[in-house]
Amino acid sequence: MTAGRDTLGREAREGVAGGLARHIPVLARPALDLLAVHDDGLYIDGTFGAGGYTRAILEAAPGARVVALDRDQTAIAAGWDLVEAAGGRLTLVESRFSDLAEVAAPGTAAGVVLDIGVSSMQIDDPERGFSFRFDGPLDMRMGQDGPSAADLVARASERDLANLIFHLGEERHSRGVARAIVKARAEAPITTTRRLADIVARVVRSKPNEIHPATRTFQALRMMINDELGELANALLAAEQVLAPGGRLVVVSFHSLEDRLVKTFLAGRSGAGGVSRHLPDTARPAGSFAVLTKRPVTADEAELAENPRARSAKLRAAERTAAPAWTSEPAGLPPLPSLTEMLRGG
Numbered sequence: 610m611t612a613g614r615d616t617l618g619r620e621a622r623e624g625v626a627g628g629l630a631r632h633i634p635v636l637a638r639p640a641l642d643l644l645a646v647h648d649d650g651l652y653i654d655g656t657f658g659a660g661g662y663t664r665a666i667l668e669a670a671p672g673a674r675v676v677a678l679d680r681d682q683t684a685i686a687a688g689w690d691l692v693e694a695a696g697g698r699l700t701l702v703e704s705r706f707s708d709l710a711e712v713a714a715p716g717t718a719a720g721v722v723l724d725i726g727v728s729s730m731q732i733d734d735p736e737r738g739f740s741f742r743f744d745g746p747l748d749m750r751m752g753q754d755g756p757s758a759a760d761l762v763a764r765a766s767e768r769d770l771a772n773l774i775f776h777l778g779e780e781r782h783s784r785g786v787a788r789a790i791v792k793a794r795a796e797a798p799i800t801t802t803r804r805l806a807d808i809v810a811r812v813v814r815s816k817p818n819e820i821h822p823a824t825r826t827f828q829a830l831r832m833m834i835n836d837e838l839g840e841l842a843n844a845l846l847a848a849e850q851v852l853a854p855g856g857r858l859v860v861v862s863f864h865s866l867e868d869r870l871v872k873t874f875l876a877g878r879s880g881a882g883g884v885s886r887h888l889p890d891t892a893r894p895a896g897s898f899a900v901l902t903k904r905p906v907t908a909d910e911a912e913l914a915e916n917p918r919a920r921s922a923k924l925r926a927a928e929r930t931a932a933p934a935w936t937s938e939p940a941g942l943p944p945l946p947s948l949t950e951m952l953r954g955g
Contacts, residue, residue, distance in 0.1 A: 636922055643859050654722050714851070746802075771784045774825065777838075834948065838943070845874045849878065863922055879897075
């Protein structure tokens, strides 16, 4: 997620080759510090977006190279000016960040940075259908391919909708929302963000100064359509593979489920959790990460004044050890059917 104003100072405003940086990512300064960028290092920006982290890395070390990924064609197209300005030090790849192991050989990356969630550019574009602030098509696809949120709302069973909204949206009125959606879609297809928001608002009541009643439902649908938790879990595994000993992993998340997944993964991989203490020492794999942030880094008051969207951001970081990558999968994914199964209805 990116901010619309500059919080890095003059060097970031000037850009790699004199161009303006339109967006600065949330928690940019601590992220850059924890990455410990150095010349000749290969860095992977798994969530390119508006190029904020990539630009900061390139500016921090004249010899650093970046491979940046994004599943959004719009973001990739907008990044070509930065590729040209970087003079051969930046490679852009249209791909999901869970595939980052395909762009770097094992043990070669000096750093991996992941900014999880929807970007400001996507939220602010009504045609992308991420926000109830604008009326637009009920889409929510980051990659603009595959099933849309409208497809999910039209075909998922009431039970699946309720479980989805409860687990991914943490909405306590999930059953009522699901029931209202099923009733409304029987009358007419739900194809716009405004119609869905109005349906939810009739079930979920909010007080002044509270979040919009549809916030949690929209969040749940977006996370399911884009498999955001599954993508994050696979990206963490891929980062473990590609990072060299001493390489840094930095993850910025905006949702409690995402942060919990990152926290659990790093704690387990560092030996602080996830392995039974009753196992003999010989049965315990050596920690593949050393945690650098005992508590998540959050935005300070100055950044919050610049960008209120940073309020929910949490940054966690770890350093890759020389131990082999583990084979176990990350824990903490919610008990939900796949998107394909949900689209079958029932």
